Amino acid sequence: MLINLIEVLSVLAIPFLILFIVAYGAIKKVKVYELFVEGAKEGFNVGVRIIPFLVAMLVAIGVFRSSGAMDFLATLLAPLTNLIGMPAEALPVAIMRPLSGSGTLGLISEVMKTHGPDSLIGRMVSVIMGSGETTFYVLAVYFGSVSISKTRHAVPAGIIADIVGILMSVWIVNWMFG
Amino acid sequence: MLNYIWISLLAIGIIVAVSKDVSDLSSDKFRNGKELNVVFKMDSTSRVESIFIAQEQFNQFYNTSETNDIQTKAELRFLDSTSGTISLLLNETSPIIWKQLSKAQKKENHLSGKIALSGTRAKIIFDEVKFTTINSVTNDGFFSSAKTAVTLAIGLIGIMALWLGIMKIAEESGLIARLALFFKPIMTRIFPDVPADHPAMGAMMMNISANMLGLSNAATPFGLKAMEHLNSLNKKMGTATDAMCTFLVINTSNVQLIPATVIAIRASLGSSSPTEILGASIVATTVNTIVGVAVVKLLAKLPKYKSESA
Numbered sequence: 037m038l039i040n041l042i043e044v045l046s047v048l049a050i051p052f053l054i055l056f057i058v059a060y061g062a063i064k065k066v067k068v069y070e071l072f073v074e075g076a077k078e079g080f081n082v083g084v085r086i087i088p089f090l091v092a093m094l095v096a097i098g099v100f101r102s103s104g105a106m107d108f109l110a111t112l113l114a115p116l117t118n119l120i121g122m123p124a125e126a127l128p129v130a131i132m133r134p135l136s137g138s139g140t141l142g143l144i145s146e147v148m149k150t151h152g153p154d155s156l157i158g159r160m161v162s163v164i165m166g167s168g169e170t171t172f173y174v175l176a177v178y179f180g181s182v183s184i185s186k187t188r189h190a191v192p193a194g195i196i197a198d199i200v201g202i203l204m205s206v207w208i209v210n211w212m213f214g
Numbered sequence: 215m216l217n218y219i220w221i222s223l224l225a226i227g228i229i230v231a232v233s234k235d236v237s238d239l240s241s242d243k244f245r246n247g248k249e250l251n252v253v254f255k256m257d258s259t260s261r262v263e264s265i266f267i268a269q270e271q272f273n274q275f276y277n278t279s280e281t282n283d284i285q286t287k288a289e290l291r292f293l294d295s296t297s298g299t300i301s302l303l304l305n306e307t308s309p310i311i312w313k314q315l316s317k318a319q320k321k322e323n324h325l326s327g328k329i330a331l332s333g334t335r336a337k338i339i340f341d342e343v344k345f346t347t348i349n350s351v352t353n354d355g356f357f358s359s360a361k362t363a364v365t366l367a368i369g370l371i372g373i374m375a376l377w378l379g380i381m382k383i384a385e386e387s388g389l390i391a392r393l394a395l396f397f398k399p400i401m402t403r404i405f406p407d408v409p410a411d412h413p414a415m416g417a418m419m420m421n422i423s424a425n426m427l428g429l430s431n432a433a434t435p436f437g438l439k440a441m442e443h444l445n446s447l448n449k450k451m452g453t454a455t456d457a458m459c460t461f462l463v464i465n466t467s468n469v470q471l472i473p474a475t476v477i478a479i480r481a482s483l484g485s486s487s488p489t490e491i492l493g494a495s496i497v498a499t500t501v502n503t504i505v506g507v508a509v510v511k512l513l514a515k516l517p518k519y520k521s522e523s524a
Contacts, residue, residue, distance in 0.1 A: 038489045046474045061387040075382025079375025083367050090363040096220050098359030099227035102350045108230050153485035162491045166473030167498035171466040181438040182445040189513035190459040191215040194466040197506030204498040
């Protein structure tokens with residue numbers, strides 16, 4: 037029931053949003069076509085402007101991922117996971133979450149295939165995926181679009197928020213389903 | 215901070231890759247260039263060829279601990295009557311070391327090598343693999359990622375153009391201003407240094423709403439527009455303002471209410487209740503956003519970060 041509703045909503049959301057905005061514009065008698073083109077012009081510059089930032093970020097993440105350093109880091113941090121009630125298999129997911137969306141997707145599918153989506157660990161990785169974001173990609177794209185390389189406290193704050201999100205996911209899944 | 219993280223990702227990656235390869239080489243993990251004795255079976259009726267190795271013999275050769283005898287289908291190509299090349303077809307039950315070797319050879323579920331036959335016995339020498347991890351760091355890590363970054367950015371141009379066009383209509387028709395007005399009490403508290411009627415407020419609100427609804431491909435263009443507006447208030451180009459940092463943290467902490475992708479995966483993997491994680495996910499994301507905003511506000515007061523702003 038709920039899943040059907042969500043499916044319908046996610047299919048309809050975008051076309052309806054666009055229709056709503058354009059129709060609202062037409063009702064308010066603005067020149068919708070001309071304005072659209074004028075706004076769309078900026079798309080190109082933004083896309084090009086973020087390239088160097090995105091290359092820098094994705095290369096570093098790519099090197100980290102392809103070296104298998106993930107497993108190494110997971111082994112290193114493994115003693116901590118028991119302490120907070122996190123299964124060892126969920127740790128790579130937590131480390132991957134801020135780095136790569138597709139990477140996390142691959143990992144959680146793997147975990148859920150092995151343990152089942154309705155297992156405690158399956159639920160935990162689902163919540164970690166659902167409540168997290170690819171922090172470093174967002175940082176590169178957003179700051180890159182206005183050519184900002186001095187990011188000040190955005191990075192530490194973002195990482196602290198990520199860690200809190202993960203701890204929260206682990207705790208709440210253990211509490212609700214454990 | 216980003217400098218340190220950037221160098222750490224690169225350095226850890228390269229060091230781990232090199233040490234892995236060196237340890238594989240020094241322990242001769244894949245037995246490069248060494249002959250593996252196998253029994254060769256050619257079934258004349260079904261024309262299926264296969265090779266067979268006893269469990270203890272395999273374990274002795276690779277220093278592994280397989281629990282079954284190894285039997286694998288193979289494709290053989292003769293160069294002369296007693297020698298040729300062989301390609302083993304691996305499956306789920308194949309030994310882990312072979313799967314790793316096959317990956318290192320960059321063959322998908324195949325393992326290639328040379329074979330010398332004498333009757334039903336044969337000797338196989340698998341194609342040599344060396345420095346596989348560091349090669350994959352160079353190719354996948356550096357080169358492919360650089361290419362991917364450009365592909366992503368170029369791909370974003372179309373989506374950006376679409377949503378920036380739509381946004382312009384929403385801006386001129388007064389829709390964004392109305393949205394901003396509605397959320398003014400909260401927004402002016404979160405972003406005290408942005409004037410309440412500044413276009414950045416509306417753009418940020420559009421971004422946050424799109425994010426909440428899970429419309430991530432609309433959220434990014436809205437967010438970048440907001441960054442542009444915020445940057446117009448920036449007195450020190452190239453350095454982030456407090457408002458930008460706060461806005462960034464709201465974005466990186468993910469305010470999405472319905473994680474549709476995760477729910478879809480859970481459904482596809484046969485979950486009996488794909489949406490049961492909704493409540494937990496909403497709580498986790500709300501807490502991390504609130505904590506994120508609190509932390510970003512606190513950190514902004516630190517002398518170290520304060521001195522960097524204009």
